[in-house]
Amino acid sequence: xxxxxxxxHRDLPDIDQLPIYRANGGFAAFEKALKTQQPVDVLxxxxxxxxxxxxxxxxxxxxxxxxxxxxxxxxxxVANADESEPGTFKDREILERNPFxxxxxxxxxxxxxxxxxxxxxxxxxxxxxxxKLNQRxxxxxxxxxxxxxxxxxxxxxxxxxxxxAGAYICGEETALLESIEGKLGQxxxxxxxxxxxxxxxxxxxxxxxxxxxxxxxxxDRGADWFKTLGTEDSPGVKIFSLSGRVNRPGNYELxxxxxxxxxxxxYGGGILDGKAVKAIMPAGASSTILVADDRTLDTPMDYxxxxxxxxxxxxxxxxxxxxTVNMADLVNQTVHFFKHESCGxxxxxxxxxxxxxxxxxxxxxxxxxxxxxxxxxxxxRQMQNKCLCALGEFSTMAVVSALEKFPQDFxxx
Numbered sequence: 001x002x003x004x005x006x007x008x009h010r011d012l013p014d015i016d017q018l019p020i021y022r023a024n025g026g027f028a029a030f031e032k033a034l035k036t037q038q039p040v041d042v043l044x045x046x047x048x049x050x051x052x053x054x055x056x057x058x059x060x061x062x063x064x065x066x067x068x069x070x071x072x073x074x075x076x077x078v079a080n081a082d083e084s085e086p087g088t089f090k091d092r093e094i095l096e097r098n099p100f101x102x103x104x105x106x107x108x109x110x111x112x113x114x115x116x117x118x119x120x121x122x123x124x125x126x127x128x129x130x131x132k133l134n135q136r137x138x139x140x141x142x143x144x145x146x147x148x149x150x151x152x153x154x155x156x157x158x159x160x161x162x163x164x165a166g167a168y169i170c171g172e173e174t175a176l177l178e179s180i181e182g183k184l185g186q187x188x189x190x191x192x193x194x195x196x197x198x199x200x201x202x203x204x205x206x207x208x209x210x211x212x213x214x215x216x217x218x219x220d221r222g223a224d225w226f227k228t229l230g231t232e233d234s235p236g237v238k239i240f241s242l243s244g245r246v247n248r249p250g251n252y253e254l255x256x257x258x259x260x261x262x263x264x265x266x267y268g269g270g271i272l273d274g275k276a277v278k279a280i281m282p283a284g285a286s287s288t289i290l291v292a293d294d295r296t297l298d299t300p301m302d303y304x305x306x307x308x309x310x311x312x313x314x315x316x317x318x319x320x321x322x323x324t325v326n327m328a329d330l331v332n333q334t335v336h337f338f339k340h341e342s343c344g345x346x347x348x349x350x351x352x353x354x355x356x357x358x359x360x361x362x363x364x365x366x367x368x369x370x371x372x373x374x375x376x377x378x379x380x381r382q383m384q385n386k387c388l389c390a391l392g393e394f395s396t397m398a399v400v401s402a403l404e405k406f407p408q409d410f411x412x413x
Contacts, residue, residue, distance in 0.1 A: 005217055005237055005253065006094060006098070006101070006210065006214065006253055007093065007094070007098065007239065007251065008024075008098050008101065009097035012024055015097070015100070015101075016096075016097055016099055016100070018100060018136070018139050018143070021100040021101070025220065026100055026216075027100075027104055028220055029104065029108060029215075029216040029217075029219035029220040030108055030145070030216070031151055032219065032220070033108055033111055033219055034111065034150060034151055035151065035153065039111055039112050039114050040112075042108055042111060042112040042219060043062055043065050043066060043112040043113070044062070045062075045218060045219055045222070045223050046061055046062040046065065046112065046215060046218055046219075046223075047060070047062025047063060047065075047066065049062070049218045049223035049226040049227060049236075050223075050226070050234075050235040050236075051214055051215070051218060051226065051235070052234060052235075053207065053208055053211050054208050054211045054214075054238065054239075055080060055207070055210070055211060055315055056085075056208075056283070056286075056314045058234075058303045058313065058314075061207065061211055064195070064207075065112055065113050065205055067193075067196075068113050068195050068203040068204075068205065069195075069203055072196070072202060072203050073202070073203075074115065074116060074117065075113050075114055075115040075202065075203050075204070075205075076115050076117055076118070076119065076198060076199040076200070076203070076204040076205070077106065077110045077115045077118040077119075077204070077205045077206075077207070078119045078120075078121055078173075078176065078177070078199060078204060078205070078206045078207075079102070079106050079118070079119070079120045079121065079207060079209060079212055080173065080176060080207065080209070081095060081120055081122040081123070081126065082123045082164055082171040082176060083123060083126075084123055084170075084171050085171070085283075085284045085285065085286060085314075085315060085317055086284050086285040086317070086319075086334075086337060087243050087244075087281070087284035087285065087318070088284055088315050088317035089243075089251065090210055090316075090317075091208070092126070092129070093239075093251055094210060094213055095122075095126070095133070095209060096129065099132070099133060099136055100136065101213050101216055102209055102212055102213045103133075103136065103137070103140065104216045105211075105212035105213050105215035105216050106120070106159065106207075106212050107145075107146070107157060107159070108215045108216060108219055109207060109215060110157050111155065111157070113203075115157075115205075116157055116158070117157070117159075118157065118158075118159045118160070119159070119160050119161070119162055119199070120160070120161045121161075121162050121164060121170070121179070121180060122161060122162070123164050123170075124165045124167075126163070130161045133161050134161055137159050137160075137161075140159075146158060162179075164176075167179075167185050167343070168341035168391070169185055169186065169187070169341055169342070169343045169389075169391060170185040172187050172389045172391065173194060173206040174190065174194065174389075175187045175389070176206065177194065177198055177199050177204065177206075181199070181200065184343075185343065186343045187345065187388050187389035189388065194206060210239055210315075214226075214236060229255050229256075230255045230256030230257055230302065231256050231257040231300065231302045231304075231305075233303060233305075234256035234257070234302035234303050234304065235256070236256065237254060237255050237256070238253070238254065238256050238301070238316050239252070239253050239316065240252045240253075240263055240301065240316045241284075241316065241317045241318065242263060242268050242320070243317070243318070243319050243320070244281075244318075244320035244321055244322075245271055245272045245275065245277075245320050245321060246268035246270065246272065246320050247269030247270055247271070248267065248269040249268065252268075254267070256300070256301065256302040257300040257301065257302050257305075258301055259297065259298050259299060259300055259301065260282075260292075260296060260297050260298075260299060260318070263318065264277065264297070264320060268320070271320070271322050272322065275322040275323050275324060276322060276323045277292040277297070277320060277321070277322055277323075278291075278292055278321050279291055279292050279325070279327075279405075279406070280296060280311075280319070280320060280321065281318070281319040281321070281398070282301070282311045282314065282318055283312045283313060283314025283315060283316070284314065284315065284319060285319075285334045285337060285338075285394070285398065286314060286390075286394035286397060287311060287312050287314055287397055287398070288310060288312060288397045288398070288400075289321075289327070289330075289398055289402050289405060289406075290309065290310070290311050291405050292320075292321075295309065296309055301313060301316065301318075310401075326409050327402040327406040327409035328360070328402075328409045328410050329364050330402070331360055331363075331364075331399050331402050332357075332361060334395070334398045334399075335353060335356045335357050335360045335395060335398075335399065336357050336360075338353050338391060338394065338395035339356070339357045339395075341391065342391060342392070342395075343391075345388055346387055346392065348383045348386040348387045348392055349387045349388070349389075352380070352382070352387075352396075353392070353395050355379050356376060356379055356380060356395070356396075359372050359375055359376045360376065363376070368410075368411060373403060373410040373411065376403065377399070377400065377403045380395075380396040380399040381396070383396050384396055384400075
């Protein structure tokens with residue numbers, strides 16, 4: 001790529017300063033929208049671009065915005081900055097180094113759905129980021145880009161930050177809304193969905209930080225330009241958070257469609273100590289474990305292609321596992337993470353993660369009973385499609401796939 005689109009600070013180190021951001025085209029898209037377009041024009045441009053959510057599900061962003069009814073007011077937009085998925089660290093870099101592009105995207109989303117209030121929900125450990133964002137929001141208010149009658153128009157918008165308390169579950173959108181409302185961070189029963197009854201019972205859009213950071217570019221350069229990047233199914237660029245047993249872990253902004261092999265070898269510098277790659281977790285701890293054979297390594301990293309080989313791209317937190325990694329140990333760690341983070345509201349997740357942790361402890365210690373591997377698989381499969389939210393489902397992904405693809409690591413002959 002000739003330029004960074006989301007990680008623009010790598011080309012322009014001082015772009016986190018408002019004068020530098022504005023001197024390099026910042027808020028031109030927002031001004032264009034407010035002065036020359038209607039909210040529906042912005043919504044339709046984003047819909048036509050094919051932008052998909054970058055937080056995990058990959059749902060079309062413009063379609064999501066269009067679900068808000070025009071018969072119930074007010075509308076809200078919430079930016080999900082509760083980046084807690086193990087292996088994911090892309091949103092933090094955006095918030096730290098290119099915050100105004102994210103804020104402009106949030107402001108455009110608010111305009112598109114005619115919201116006059118937007119919230120940024122950050123994980124509790126991001127409190128220094130919340131302080132900096134509050135300062136930057138104040139700067140925008142002082143320059144007339146936020147507040148009443150923005151840029152001389154009739155549009156009014158205010159943004160607020162809200163800190164969580166470090167709970168992974170609050171990355172789930174309805175638990176996040178509960179937390180903003182001052183309630184216990186636990187998922188809601190759906191329907192109704194947030195688009196109809198979200199924050200304070202009103203129609204609400206929830207988008208990931210990276211998703212929103214794409215929006216100013218789309219409004220400024222157009223949907224057709226955006227679709228020249230990536231693949232037909234997954235247009236645009238993606239920040240791949242590469243970690244695990246590679247020489248150069250980090251965030252890599254690349255067009256959708258780059259293969260796992262290219263990410264590992266060309267950008268990640270290959271496997272540590274020249275070891276052989278064993279497996280890939282394409283979506284962090286929440287993902288199915290893929291055997292790193294030629295078919296997987298040569299798979300384009302986009303939503304459709306990864307799904308075709310039985311995986312999930314999710315937020316693209318790509319964890320690389322080499323031949324030294326024992327899957328029983330890995331599964332033990334992931335299960336304990338989900339057990340700790342389960343909110344306990346639904347029985348399948350609360351009890352299932354508890355029992356999976358007990359069984360994986362025995363397996364990882366090399367002291368299993370003959371039935372433990374089969375019992376672990378049985379517990380995991382009984383949890384699937386029965387939990388209130390995706391956390392319980394996610395807790396089983398690594399378990400089931402590791403048992404199926406690496407039985408020898410569990411003492412299964």
